[in-house]
Amino acid sequence: MKNIPHDYYLRFVDAAVYAAVIDFHCKGNFTFHKAFRQCTGLHSLSESQLAQLSGNELALYPDMGLTIDMKISERDREKWLYRNESCEKFSPALLKFEEVEKLVSPLVSRTAETHKRGYPSGGALYPVELFICKLTDDIGEWPAAGHVLHLLPNSRKFEVMQDKSTIENIKSAVLTSEAIGSPSLAIVYVVYLPKNLFKYRYRGYRMALMEVGSIYMLVEVQAKQLGLACRPWSAYTDTMLCKGLGLNPALFLPMCVHLIGKGEQHENV
Ligand SMILES: Cc1cc2nc3c(=O)[nH]c(=O)nc-3n(C[C@H](O)[C@H](O)[C@H](O)COP(=O)(O)O)c2cc1C
Structure with a gap:
């Protein structure tokens, strides 16, 4: 594969497309900062309204009885591939860097001969970059001074x-809630827009x-294999x-x- 300087892509980008995508993307930014804690909000829905509106499936003909039962029992379902539920609370834990590599x-x-990876990418462009951030000193054999x-x-x-x-700078950018406990790692999935x-x-x-989703799902499944807990997380400021x-x-x-670490209890493992 050719090694192109990353900003070389900018030569081929249509400035109007770039501006429109950035404009739209920025509408999805949240600001998490104590200075704004009292004056920002997403909505004014009550807990009961949220409970009613979350976790639903979308039946298109709910009153017409046009459904067919699947023949898979709960026991059968357990045999096939599944991910663990998201971790509610991480506990401090010792991890080895080799677990990060496996993850x-x-x-x-x-193989060395292919540019293809473990996940698909539209046009083989692979615009998603992964940044692996250490959130604790308890990761043995971390190979570099940088976090x-x-x-x-x-x-x-x-x-x-x-x-x-x-580590404190990174944690304050990522861990906006103390309730989630102490994950050991954060993987940040970043799109390089050019x-x-x-x-x-x-x-x-x-x-x-879509590429981000397929990557984090592979990480979820591998984390389960390694006995690690995960939680995808969007509570950060870009x-x-x-x-x-x-x-x-x-x-x-x-x-x-993606927050990764040891869960307080090993759910579903
Ligand atoms: C893209 C994405 C972002 C998420 N962001 C957050 C988050 O910021 N905070 C949080 O507590 N959970 C977050 N979650 C976890 C969801 O709340 C969780 O996946 C959902 O409740 C379903 O539960 P399960 O993952 O245990 O199956 C996120 C999940 C996804 C897929």
Whole structure:
């Protein structure tokens, strides 16, 4: 695979498409900061309304009896692939770096001869970058002084991010709630927008979101295999997170965070 400087993609991007996608994307930003805690809100729905509106399936003909039962029993269901539920609370735990390597191993290329990875990507553009952030000193044999590693899935290497953020800086950008406890790691799924838009334009944005989903699902399944707990997490502010990672927020869009660690109890394992 050719090694292109990352900003080379900007030569091929339509500025109007880029501006429109960034405009839309920014509408989805949240600001989590104590200065705004008292003056921002999403909605004024009550807990009972939220309970009524969440967790539902969408039946299109609910009153017509047009349904067919599946022949899979609960016991059968347990035999097939499933992920654990999201972790409610992480406890402090010792982890070894080799577990981190195993966690991301389903994502990387299977042989040195292929550019293909463990997940599909529209047009093989692979616009989603993974940043692995250490949230605790309790990860044995972490291989670098920096707390953030960037996965290079083709060469099966980690790039050491050169930003000097402390673990505390990164934690304050990611952990906006104490109730979630102490995850050991955060994987940040970031779309590098120039690489995402030059070919498929607006549709590229849609494809990148799907790529993020397929990556975090592989991580969920592998985490279960390794006895680790996870929770996808969107309670962060993009700009604060980019600052913690040392990334330019006009080019790199953090789409989702994945908290990983040991759960207080091992649910479903
Ligand atoms: C993209 C995404 C973002 C999420 N963000 C948060 C979050 O910010 N805070 C949180 O507590 N849970 C978050 N979740 C977890 C969901 O609440 C959880 O997946 C959902 O309640 C279903 O439960 P389960 O994961 O245990 O099956 C997120 C899930 C996804 C897929």
